[in-house]
Amino acid sequence: MNKLWRGAATPSARLAYLLLLPAALVVFGVVLYPAGRALVISLYDVDSPFPGAYPWVGLRNYTAVLSDPRVWTAAGHTLYFTMTSTAAELVLGCGLALLLAAPLRFRWLFRSIVILPWALPTIVNGAMWRLILNAEYGVLNSVLTRLHLIDSYRSWLGTDPFLALNMVVLADVWKNTSLVAFFLLAGLSTIPRELYEAARVDGAGALLAFRRITLPLLVPTIAIVLVLRTIEAFKVFDIVYAMTGGGPANGTQTITFFTYLQAFSSQRFSVGAALAYLTVFTVLGLAIVYLRLLRQGELRAR
């Protein structure tokens, strides 16, 4: 018996396994087994929710998915959504974080206001923006016409697919910038004040100090936010479902939304499972690439 296995038999180890057992049962039972099942399903042609004998098709579901132009369109929408929303949330979140750290008169009030969108349920957020952007009765149309910024009511979500996609991005940014801001604020609070004082003594202006001190020292936090938000944005489903239902002309269909339609509207469970697996690999790959890039950037900044 080697040392490790002897370690596994001590009373404290046995108690530890006992205590962790319920967690393992719940999490891995509901995650690990289905994850394995999904892989199996993706190799067969399962087209109904009932047990039965389904034909083995090997990797054909995967090749079918990869050669389906609709998948690539949906992937393009997902990529666009992920990049624009994450970029906007980082830039705006950085501004908000600086404001939250600034000497404000009603700081506690501002804090409480900024946290609000984060607490709003995603579906409510989607429904709310759908009402605001409504083509005939929406408040945005009304405000913009009063201000003479547009001359007639516009359909923000209904006709132009690209405009609709941008509106979904807008709603997402409105909600999630607040979370990003609080993450960055936590990062800001770890930067020693003396650095700024030293910079001021050396005659550096606020902008230079921001570029040379704040930004480089925020890189680790930015990295975490970037990875988390990318993973989240890649999974985007709720807000699309509530705001546009994938339309107009499938212009806001994201990869998760397309997978959902394949599996649960068309009952093509195997195609859905293959798509889901491709999504998992893409997300993991993206996360790894990101972390590597940012680590390099961090090294260079030092």
Place this chain on the structure above:
Amino acid sequence: MTPRRGYRIFVQVAAAVASAVILAPFGWLLYASVVAQTDLLERPLRWWPSSLSLGRYAGILSGSEQLFRDALINSVVVATGTVAVSLLIGVLGGYALARLRFPFRRSTLFAFLITYMLPPISLIIPLYLLMSRFGLLDTKAGLVIVYCSLVTPFTLWTMSNFFGTLPVELEEAARVDGCSRLGALFRVILPLSRPGVVATGLFGFLLCWDEFLYALIFTSTSDAKTIPVAIAEFTGRNAVDFGLIAAAGVLAAVPPLLITMFFQRYLLDGLSSGAVKG
């Protein structure tokens, strides 16, 4: 010093603008929930409402808008049940991760956390097939089981972090006095961990309250349908009843908004310690 003063004013103005951008949609949602339908459908919009009424809220809460009331109740039941179960599981497992020595301790925690990376869409197909086989589709119990798998990795992690911050000596003293390990956990450690337990529970509640994809697929009637599903369905079907959608939205937003307002400190500390530690 004039530039400092200019900066102060600039910051103040910027904060006011940001607040307005954040509050305006909320204001609109509230407004739409209390004014008459005819005001909402006027073009261009009426700025001054002809009448205000809380009738829609009364309708939902008293049950004449059955769909929403049932969904609200289901959401509360499912979220509370999930939090109770996964807190208990998380306290036990978190204690093991924080205090006991055993091989593969770090990898165990990591294995739990990595499940968060998997998009739910990749699990949902086999889960659907499984649940249909066990008769768990469209039941609150089924949803609680699935949600526990979402919330438990999180409760494990935060509880083990929290236990890690408590001094070991307290527990050792209790054990010298004849407490077993579990006795020490429940009699000494847990009472001291109330802030951690509260923050973790609230976060879990928020997670469940917001969840949509699983609820959409796994529920179909008012037996288990949660409030996000009810709102999404109603919004999709009935595009013009703005007021009712708005009122249901406000009601769905009230619990998480209250939680975040009152427990801001707890939640933000939890968030930021996670962010800084990575």
